[in-house]
Amino acid sequence: MPCRRHFLHAANTLSEKQRRGSPASSSVLLVLMKLLPLYIVFVVESAHAVTDPNDVLALMQIKASIDPATIPATSCLGSWDFSADPCQSRNGERFTCGIECMLASASQNATPTGEYERVISLKFDIAGYAGVLSPWLGNLTELRLLQIPGNALAGEIPITIGKLSLLTALDLSSNSFTGPIPDSIAWLMNLQSLNVAHNKLSGSIPPTMNSLRYLTDLRLQGNLLNGGFPDIRNLGLLGVIDASDNKLSGPFPRQLPPSIYSLSLRNNELGGKLPTNIILKLNQLNILDLSNNTFSGCVNDGILGHPSLQQLNLSMNRLSQLRVHPRHVRQSPMTALDLSYNLLSGPLPSFFALMNQLSSLSLQYNSFHGAIPQLYGAKVTEDMPYMKPFERLILDGNYLTGPLPLPFTEEGSSVHSVAATSLGDNCFQSCPRKFTFCQGKQQKTETLCRLFNASP
Numbered sequence: 001m002p003c004r005r006h007f008l009h010a011a012n013t014l015s016e017k018q019r020r021g022s023p024a025s026s027s028v029l030l031v032l033m034k035l036l037p038l039y040i041v042f043v044v045e046s047a048h049a050v051t052d053p054n055d056v057l058a059l060m061q062i063k064a065s066i067d068p069a070t071i072p073a074t075s076c077l078g079s080w081d082f083s084a085d086p087c088q089s090r091n092g093e094r095f096t097c098g099i100e101c102m103l104a105s106a107s108q109n110a111t112p113t114g115e116y117e118r119v120i121s122l123k124f125d126i127a128g129y130a131g132v133l134s135p136w137l138g139n140l141t142e143l144r145l146l147q148i149p150g151n152a153l154a155g156e157i158p159i160t161i162g163k164l165s166l167l168t169a170l171d172l173s174s175n176s177f178t179g180p181i182p183d184s185i186a187w188l189m190n191l192q193s194l195n196v197a198h199n200k201l202s203g204s205i206p207p208t209m210n211s212l213r214y215l216t217d218l219r220l221q222g223n224l225l226n227g228g229f230p231d232i233r234n235l236g237l238l239g240v241i242d243a244s245d246n247k248l249s250g251p252f253p254r255q256l257p258p259s260i261y262s263l264s265l266r267n268n269e270l271g272g273k274l275p276t277n278i279i280l281k282l283n284q285l286n287i288l289d290l291s292n293n294t295f296s297g298c299v300n301d302g303i304l305g306h307p308s309l310q311q312l313n314l315s316m317n318r319l320s321q322l323r324v325h326p327r328h329v330r331q332s333p334m335t336a337l338d339l340s341y342n343l344l345s346g347p348l349p350s351f352f353a354l355m356n357q358l359s360s361l362s363l364q365y366n367s368f369h370g371a372i373p374q375l376y377g378a379k380v381t382e383d384m385p386y387m388k389p390f391e392r393l394i395l396d397g398n399y400l401t402g403p404l405p406l407p408f409t410e411e412g413s414s415v416h417s418v419a420a421t422s423l424g425d426n427c428f429q430s431c432p433r434k435f436t437f438c439q440g441k442q443q444k445t446e447t448l449c450r451l452f453n454a455s456p
Ligand SMILES: *[C@@H]1O[C@H](CO)[C@@H](O)[C@H](O)[C@H]1NC(C)=O
Pocket: 054, 135, 136, 137, 138, 139, 160
């Protein structure tokens, strides 16, 4: 490669001059004078490398598959004019944006034919492009980045995407892609981030995904994916899974890597019992959202006393029991817990008020009855050392009765953010409307409350 040789030559000149012992300043000047034209030669030479003809063809096909009526003149694709060489003219007038290139010989995977520029990044702007993604995309085999979010591309994700083995980030989110996630993504061995959220993808999550061992971030939410969650236990770096708003069914995924710290499976059709042992093995887990599924049975201290879990949303399931020893949840790092819209019943448990870090508790629309435990009164004030006060305490839609714990009603007490407490639609026969937490929803009628108490 000529430029490298030139630089080597310049370096030799320098040491030669120093060996001759000429004054430092003049030697530096001499070197500069020699280097300057070389530098210009270097720049001009590298600008002469043209784009690999296969890459040019692929880019042409990619543009040709976009409906021309949806390509604004001022957009990236609008500027692609193939009378010029793409890589040479990139960031100029004719390939304003959309591609990045690299001299092929600079790539570790360079083919020996070598002096072409290869396209290493393809990033569309959000311009409303419609059409399909051309299978010719697969010929851009040096791509590291493929990002086409927020447009209106439809049709299937081409199988040839599997040829992009150097890809580290793939973002096709918020388009209208249909059909399955191709099995061939298994070949994207360097992929770290995969985002196909908010499309119309169907079929199951390909089990072949288990070979993407560098994956850290997996976003599948807002599609029509169905079936069970595949075994992805080999993805040892995976931190985030969002598969919410799909049609996934079956039990809680049993083969997840323990590196997961955020897991959202909200709005699916998953169900069965919550597998405490499996959830406990996810010992990095911070955020777990299983809301709006059909999980049933019991929530126990294994889950509420999980050593790392901070936000747990189990709202809108069919959970019917809490089995918790206060001793096991006191030190829990949980800050926000949502158990609303389930089938929980019995007296309102006081252990919630003993969870040190818990500041947001939602229990609305269950069938809790009885009085609010005095301990809740202590936790709405900021007076307890080492104890985070409740900032949100949502108890509407149960069968709770009075009297309210003292700090709730005490004039001038240090009740913390009473506004975020709500007690509507319960059986408090007198919930004075001067308290914000009594405003909003009416209390239940006496008849309804008496009927509830009479039922077994
Ligand atoms: C480029 O991609 C097209 C479509 O997949 C294919 O027919 C063609 O053979 C590819 N060219 C090369 C050189 O791989």
